[in-house]
Amino acid sequence: MVDEHKAHKAILVYEKGWLAFSLVMLVVFIALIAYTLATHTAGVIPAGQLERVDPTKVQDKGPWADPAQAVVQTGPNQYTVYVLALAYSYQPNPIEVPKGAEIIFKVTSRDVIHGFHVEGTNINVEVLPGEVSTVRYTFKKAGEYRIICNQYCGIGHQNMFGKVVVKE
Ligand code: CUA
Numbered sequence: 524m525v526d527e528h529k530a531h532k533a534i535l536v537y538e539k540g541w542l543a544f545s546l547v548m549l550v551v552f553i554a555l556i557a558y559t560l561a562t563h564t565a566g567v568i569p570a571g572q573l574e575r576v577d578p579t580k581v582q583d584k585g586p587w588a589d590p591a592q593a594v595v596q597t598g599p600n601q602y603t604v605y606v607l608a609l610a611y612s613y614q615p616n617p618i619e620v621p622k623g624a625e626i627i628f629k630v631t632s633r634d635v636i637h638g639f640h641v642e643g644t645n646i647n648v649e650v651l652p653g654e655v656s657t658v659r660y661t662f663k664k665a666g667e668y669r670i671i672c673n674q675y676c677g678i679g680h681q682n683m684f685g686k687v688v689v690k691e
Contacts, residue, residue: 574655576631581607587631590615597627606630608637608650611679613670617686622665630656638673641687649674662689 581587586595586605593605593615602624607614609632620626630639632652639656640647648656662668670685 574629574657575653576655578631578633578652581631581633586629587614594618594620598625601625601627603627603629606639606685607633608639608672609633610635610637610677611672611683613639613683613685617667617688618670619688619690620662622662622689622691625659625661628656628658628660630658635676636674637676637683638671640671640673642669642671644668647673662687665689665691 576585576587587593587607590607593607595603595605597603600623602620604618604620604626606618606628608630628639628646630648630650631654632650634652636652637650638647639650639658641660644660644662646658646660648658650656666689668687668689670687672680672683674680676683
């Protein structure tokens with residue numbers, strides 16, 4: 524009788540232990556998912572800065588419509604460049620910016636997912652139709668920088684290039 528009671532108690536402790544363990548694991552999993560979501564989204568779109576745009580109208584109106592007016596001076600030494608990615612090129616091309624100025628690239632796609640990587644820099648973002656990817660950079664050296672699409676986007680993907688010309 525005494526032993527039975529002890530055994531029952533032991534089982535209860537055992538069960539409580541497992542229950543606590545499952546709860547801890549549940550919390551750990553939820554935290555991991557939240558962390559992954561937060562860090563992944565932060566890499567592509569800065570938190571709280573999610574900008575949306577209608578990809579079917581992006582070439583008709585708005586800042587991406589006219590490649591000739593894509594480079595906008597937004598401060599004494601700051602420029603915003605509206606870059607449109609499309610199969611299989613970038614607009615404007617070339618992108619001309621001055622050396623030493625803060626350049627804010629706002630990149631969106633008209634059709635499918637593209638990449639926007641500027642060779643020789645850490646500029647490297649995914650470009651999604653309907654969303655605006657923002658990346659800031661200051662070119663310290665004048666010259667020509669090649670833009671590469673590093674997301675497979677179709678038959679012309681390997682020939683999808685653009686150019687940034689940084690002037691003195
Ligand atoms: Cu665009 Cu690959």
